[in-house]
Amino acid sequence: MSSSQTPPDLIWQVRTFIYRTFAETTQPPDIQATADRFHLSREEMEAVYGELERVHAFFLEPGTLDIRIANPFSAVPTDFVVEANGKRYWANCGWDALGIPAAMHTDAHITTTCAQSGAPIHFRVQDGRLAPTSAVVHFVVPFARWYEDMIFT
Numbered sequence: 672m673s674s675s676q677t678p679p680d681l682i683w684q685v686r687t688f689i690y691r692t693f694a695e696t697t698q699p700p701d702i703q704a705t706a707d708r709f710h711l712s713r714e715e716m717e718a719v720y721g722e723l724e725r726v727h728a729f730f731l732e733p734g735t736l737d738i739r740i741a742n743p744f745s746a747v748p749t750d751f752v753v754e755a756n757g758k759r760y761w762a763n764c765g766w767d768a769l770g771i772p773a774a775m776h777t778d779a780h781i782t783t784t785c786a787q788s789g790a791p792i793h794f795r796v797q798d799g800r801l802a803p804t805s806a807v808v809h810f811v812v813p814f815a816r817w818y819e820d821m822i823f824t
Contacts, residue, residue: 743770765808
């Protein structure tokens with residue numbers, strides 16, 4: 672099955688499975704676990720993964736079929752740690768750190784460091800709202816260019 676032959680409902684079912692797995696375990700499933708879940712061959716799932724990456728539903732580790740980013744989740748350690756529902760997640764940036772509790776509809780404690788001074792920064796999200804803070808989130812790369820290099824952005 673090529674990506675052009677992949678049924679759209681399957682693509683979104685796989686996307687949902689990946690995000691649910693991230694939320695439940697803090698990590699994405701590997702491609703074989705996803706293929707097994709949907710009773711597809713690895714080759715068929717490669718086409719689905721390719722389509723999901725093409726539409727920016729997630730981003731693979733370069734040169735692999737391993738999911739690195741499924742915004743707002745990161746599969747690799749980052750400077751943005753989100754503690755929610757008794758688990759520790761990594762976010763890709765300050766924006767995504769706020770996106771994890773929003774996506775999961777949960778309270779969270781977010782820890783990062785100031786890029787300028789190295790000082791620790793803590794955020795708290797409670798009842799769907801960011802607690803008052805004097806911290807500022809700064810984006811080095813304009814939003815219009817984020818997809819040029821998601822790992823750096």
